[in-house]
Amino acid sequence: MPSQIAYIKRSSETLHDVAGDVITLLKQAGETIGVAESLTGGGIMTAITSVSGASAVFRGGVVSYATPLKARLLDVDTALIAQHGVIHEDVARQMAIGARNVTTINDEPTTWGIGTTGVAGPSSQDGKPVGMVFIGIASPSEALALGPFHFPGVRHHVRQATIMEALAQLREILRARSDKEVAEPA
Template identity: 45%
Template sequence: MSIASDLLTALAARGWSLAVAESLTGGLVSATLVDVPGASSVLRGAVVAYATDLKATLLDVDRALLDARGAVDPDVAGEMARGVRARLGADVGLATTGVAGPDPQDGQPPGTVHVAVSTPDGTTVRSLLLAGDRAQVRARSAEAVLALGVEILGRSG
């Protein structure tokens, strides 16, 4: 089974739903989930908030936080996960934000990534520095947030 399938299976076993907030991955996480047959029984939806201002308007990320630190920040990832969870009425929210490259953003080098998982038990953020080109950073970011989801659900199960 794939990591996406593992996550969907763990969520279904609990009767939980999932929502996804993506920035640098641009829909890759939700596409990976939708590739799994039966994903519709768990996945409520996804928001691709690529522009910084959309993180505030669509995902309820604090504007002052975005102004102070920019979109590439672990606290922003956490707020994105909580925000998409609330906005889409899901039990679990996943989020990705970071710099795919090739240029730095918000003073952060390419490969800087923050992924987050928000559950009824709280929010966990993991910060990474990933090697590779733009496509590799995006793919590894998607894999990282799915893996973190599986890890968190394994702990809370």
């Protein structure tokens, strides 16, 4: 009798692939991006700038690892932080808005902002478990908070999963908008 072999679906897509897609979609639309990171510590910015041609769309960002910097540099509401801590959907949303604002150049707003906040470990923070993450994505028309995500593994795995998820979520938003524009010609 033949043995049953379990099929495990795998993706060979890399972080560089996803970041490359984001850069391409932003270039095609003539748009820009800024980033505000906490637990990812600059990993999203590293992924974006690893792609050749990123300078055409990437404005810069802030690593606001310390809680007071989220309020001071990104204008995250201090009352929100006092009530809920920094691992919260509205903090991620406000970080994404702050990323757009802080990377505005000569009164030309940055089109997209990404914000990440969560617990990478090794221990919980603000009563939130290791692996809990929120991602904010802001555009001129709206600011979204995605999550909570619960990424398994040690610190490195949580951080890498957050970086990949943030860029993949933005890519899907950009693709959906691009597909809609193709389906509805002006």
